[in-house]
Amino acid sequence: MEAPADHAGIRRLSLRLLRSLLRPVAGPAWATVALVVGAQVAHVAGPALVAVAIDRGLPAMRDGDPAPLLLTAGGYLLTAVLGGALTAAVVRAAARVSQAILLDLRRRVFRHTQLLSLEFHERYTSGRIISRQTSDLDAVRELLDGGITTLASSALAMVLTAASLLLLDWPSGVVLLVAVVPGVLLTRWFQARSQAQYRKQRTAAARLIVRFVETMTGIRAVQAFRRQRPVAADYGRLSEEYRVASAEGIRLNGLFDSGLTLIGNVTVAVVVLVGGLRVLDGGLEVGVLAAAVLYAKRFFSPLTQIGMFYNSFQSATAALEKLAELLAEEPTVPEPARPAPLPSPRGDVRLAAVEFGYGDGPSVLPGLDLHVPAGQSVALVGETGAGKSTVAKLLARFYDVRSGAVLIDDVDVRDIAPQDLRRALVMVTQEAYLFSGSIAANIALGRPDATREQIEDAARSVGLHPLVEQMPAGYDTEVDKRGVRLSAGQRQLVSFARAFLADPALLVLDEATSSLDVPGEQLVQRGLGTLLAGRTSVVIAHRLSTVMGADRVLVVDGGRIVEDGSPAELVSAGGRFAALHDEWQRSLR
Structure with a gap:
């Protein structure tokens, strides 16, 4: 009361x-x-x-x-x-x-x-x-x-x-x-x-x-x-x-x-x-x-x-x-008083002594330091609750850190103009949310002024175009509420085409393939390779099939990085990632 x-x-x-x-x-x-x-x-x-x-x-x-x-x-x-x-x-x-x-x-x-x-x-x-x-x-x-x-x-x-x-x-x-x-x-x-x-x-x-x-x-x-x-x-x-x-x-x-x-x-x-x-x-x-x-x-x-x-x-x-x-209600992530422009982002990412917790709760990241050079693909793996998705949310500035800083191209995300941050970074989540409307309109969500040719090129790049051509009205096919007319794999490909068309310098994938079955995952993996090529990416995944193509793998535990190296280096090192890799290999037999 x-x-x-x-x-x-x-x-x-x-x-x-x-x-x-x-x-x-x-x-x-x-x-x-x-x-x-x-x-x-x-x-x-x-x-x-x-x-x-x-x-x-x-x-x-x-x-x-x-x-x-x-x-x-x-x-x-x-x-x-x-x-x-x-x-x-x-x-x-x-x-x-x-x-x-x-x-x-x-x-x-x-x-x-x-x-x-x-x-x-x-x-x-x-x-x-x-x-x-x-x-x-x-x-x-x-x-x-x-x-x-x-x-x-x-x-x-x-x-x-x-x-x-x-x-x-x-x-x-x-x-x-x-x-x-x-x-x-x-x-x-x-x-x-x-x-x-x-x-x-x-x-x-x-x-x-x-x-x-x-x-x-x-x-x-x-x-x-x-x-x-x-x-x-x-x-x-x-x-x-x-x-x-x-x-x-x-x-x-x-x-x-x-x-x-x-x-x-x-x-x-x-x-x-x-x-x-x-x-x-x-x-x-x-x-x-x-x-x-x-x-x-x-x-x-x-x-x-x-x-x-x-x-x-x-x-x-x-x-x-x-x-x-x-x-x-006041936004806990306020817009910057003096926004700093980011006209030509490169995608260089740095987390400097980041300490963060949700609300008044305990720290999820007790003091994380991480540098991802521009153009590098980094995968974060670890148990549920280790802090992987939290890193993604901080990069997208869904939350602000308690202390430390998250920087893109050496500019604190708290100071970047919101429209520049959204152009520089695109996040693809496990739930590929589609709005009521056509497939073309959903692909163009991040770039509404895109031409039909640009929309179709983006779909081709991630392997979606042949699937769309088989639909009754092609790119004008209505997907209905939340995309219920499409399978999980098709919805994820639409979200990949959407991200490809937006052409961000930094791409964050948060469990983007975890809800897919094996055929769906194989379908999405081909589009994923095209999407990640030539841009900075932070990939959060439990499935190692998504991780093995990364330049670098970080094993996260309790908000700290406990292993860091290429997939091959970590497999040969015999640590936590090697154990995950062996378990994955046994599941494929």
Whole structure:
């Protein structure tokens, strides 16, 4: 549970975010407020005009003067048309303001999450980020699209209605104000219970969605172990919980609406009774009584809308706090204040006394020194957790070192302009991630301005071209989400072609072949030889088939280099690499 001080800090963040979102639309927002006031004034004028028509217009009409009745009838028609026009204008103006705010907020969230470091994305799951961009933004949208203007219109309508009735006939106004007390109490009761019920309903819905997603994602395991019936029973139980929670919410809404209707009808009855007796005594005009009844009927409708507003307000407040927390996250890998250009990188790599650990954890690299001359191919091998992938992440500047320095061409990566670093270095990982789109578009990811001829040349260089030619639409074949239409080997070849087209000075391969089967690995190895030729490369692999072609092999243990030499030298030396080599040879027999 959050400490009060933490919650207060989050609340301040959300208020600061809200102010920054409102500042660019301050003018249109105030114009919307003016339209709301105008619309409610026009609406509240109707009953007063009815009173004038009955008490002044009809007697004048009976005496042969139709002008007063025609004027009040025309005035009523004018206020009705004006009120409708202003209400429509309020809807349009509020929509423009809310959509401008939502567009700004959506862009901020997307841009900020892209700028945040890999460390953030590894602890802040993608599901939570998706929730920020979808359900939380939807909660804010529901409030902005109609909630705020509805609240303002409802509150202003109640104030103007009560004030008009007090000015028109204060005894009837007092009856109305007395009736406000049970209406407000009922509204507070509804807010307290609906908030708790709303939480139950959201929790039940979330559990139902999680169960559905887990079942569909793991449908193979469900069917393989014949768990359809138990899973269906569990889903049925969660569905029943959601149904009960939803039904209770509907029941609460029904009680609230019925209670307000009852209070409103009783108030109208009291106004009619008290006003009727006064009409009989000559203390009240009939037109004023009619206006008082109309005002009394109108007064309680906005209370329903105010009560319903509370749920969306609570949801939007919580969502805005979550979004403010996300936007307050600071990148742990900041961009350089004075970026140093790297126009013609050679690919000379040096790690000087590098000490690094993840977050507040222990050191993974306790003090690593490494030099890779330009053009050299270096392979890093060792047990899982030895620190090999950490070296790759530091070279790509996904993380910053605690002490020491990572240098490319004698320039600290923390000082290199980000666009120059991305041009100088390309990293190919175990997961060859492909985006929805064509094969050509995926190859051109690192060089969007590449021509079709350049894309095809890159594919030919890594052995991908014959495979693409066999596909239905060639390079225009859609790979779908995450490249599911391609095999693991084909996806890796696409990532190699992508790296070849980008033509980096430094190439980092992090377990790029570990997920492939033997045919797939053989397919990829031919493309890998072309990709590594003539450039600096750091290859991290468990499979020695990927390692044996390197100029130099480094055996890493506990973040330290314990063996260093060419593959042949280390095999003949009889150390750890030689043992790995013997094991690999036995596996091939």
